[in-house]
Amino acid sequence: MSSTQDKPVLIAGAGIASLLLAQSLRQSGIPFRIFERDASFVFRAQGYRLRLSSEGLDAIESVLDAETFQRFWDKCGKTSGSGLKELNAVTGEEIERRVTGPQFALASRDGKVVGAARGVIREIFASGCEDNIEWGKDVTGYELTDDGVRLTFADGTKSVEGSLLVGGEGVHSRVARQLSGGKLKVYDTGARGIHGQAPTTAFKHLGEGVFSFRDETRDSGTVSLITNVRPEDMDNPDIEFGWTMAGQPGVIRPPNDDYTIVGKQAAAIAKSLTEHWHPRVKPLLDNMNEAEAAFWKITCSTPSGVPEWPNEPRVTVIGDAVHSMTPAGGLGANTAFRDSALLGRLLREAGGYKPGVTAAYEKEMRVYGSEAVNLSYSIASRQWKIKIDENTPTI
Incomplete structure (x- = not known):
């Protein structure tokens, strides 16, 4: 033995x-x-x-x-840790952050927001x-x-x-x-999301930083989108930046509640939810790589x-x-x-x-x-x- x-x-x-x-x-x-x-x-x-x-x-x-x-x-990508920039997804205007409740530090090393692809x-x-x-x-x-x-x-x-x-x-x-x-x-919280990505050319007008866009205009609930524009890749059109969209329970609904769906169906729902968004945000959706779109559940x-x-x-x-x-x-x-x-x-x-x-x-x-x-x-x-x-x- x-x-x-x-x-x-x-x-x-x-x-x-x-x-x-x-x-x-x-x-x-x-x-x-x-x-x-x-x-x-x-x-x-x-x-x-x-x-x-x-x-x-x-x-x-x-x-x-x-x-x-x-x-x-x-x-790893390194983005200046100047803080999260929150914008109104419909008007394109910057939102004054209302810092309430528990928070976490965005930057992690050398004053930079550090990230890496899975x-x-x-x-x-x-x-x-x-x-x-x-x-x-x-x-x-x-x-x-x-x-x-x-x-x-x-x-x-x-x-x-x-x-x-x-x-x-x-x-x-x-x-x-x-x-x-x-x-x-x-637990299944009921909240849902969509991941997507687009060429860096769709993000360049935003400049370097971590951006959060919020849409609170719909009766069904809030939709938000967050993305990170990394400076070292900003001028490379062959690289795609990602974004993550999330919605309150009931806002984002995959066909037949099937979260294995990827591609055009997920992309179509993301575009329909954001068709009235401001030109500052729309290029991220209009130029997305539809094949990479995917749904996800928010669990905890x-x-x-x-x-x-x-x-x-x-x-x-x-x-x-x-x-x-x-x-x-x-x-x-x-x-x-x-x-x-x-x-x-x-x-x-x-x-x-x-x-x-x-x-x-x-x-x-x-x-x-x-x-x-x-x-x-x-x-x-x-x-x-x-x-x-x-x-x-x-x-």
């Missing part, structure tokens, strides 16, 4: 949090295996750009070696880990053995025996559901914080699997990076799996994770009038 230290750490899901954890384990010489439902990284769209907070950047830098972090940093993050975090990923593995749960743990898959197979299992497969995590006995819940974990569950020493969860957040400020991804860095450090210090590692991780994670979920929910509830209570449906 192999020793505990010979058994790999099993990681469910190959998202950005799982890959950052894998980088930490790789550099610590701790064996690991990643199991991903998709057939490859290019199987689905990689999603929009993420704003990286100071905490998120610090977590990433603590994991990556100096050369890899420099490569990552060079790929695809770029995934590519760099996966470097050197590719041979440890098993594709087409749809996780259904796990089973504990005498001195280890195995994942179970939809095709009836099981993984190799591992020393520890880390569930990082997102908001629909089967590992999280089993581990917490259903205490970890993800329990706003009061990450719940308690009986610690299982050989199983824990990271990222959206344990604390799903609204898109406010990219708090979800940055908190996930903190999870990966923390758990990776504890495993390195322990020389691999040891009893007590997951308990120590969960104790610390619950503090900052709960704070982040509450902040995310508070900002989103103000922006999009969402409310989570005992009647809110879960996903």
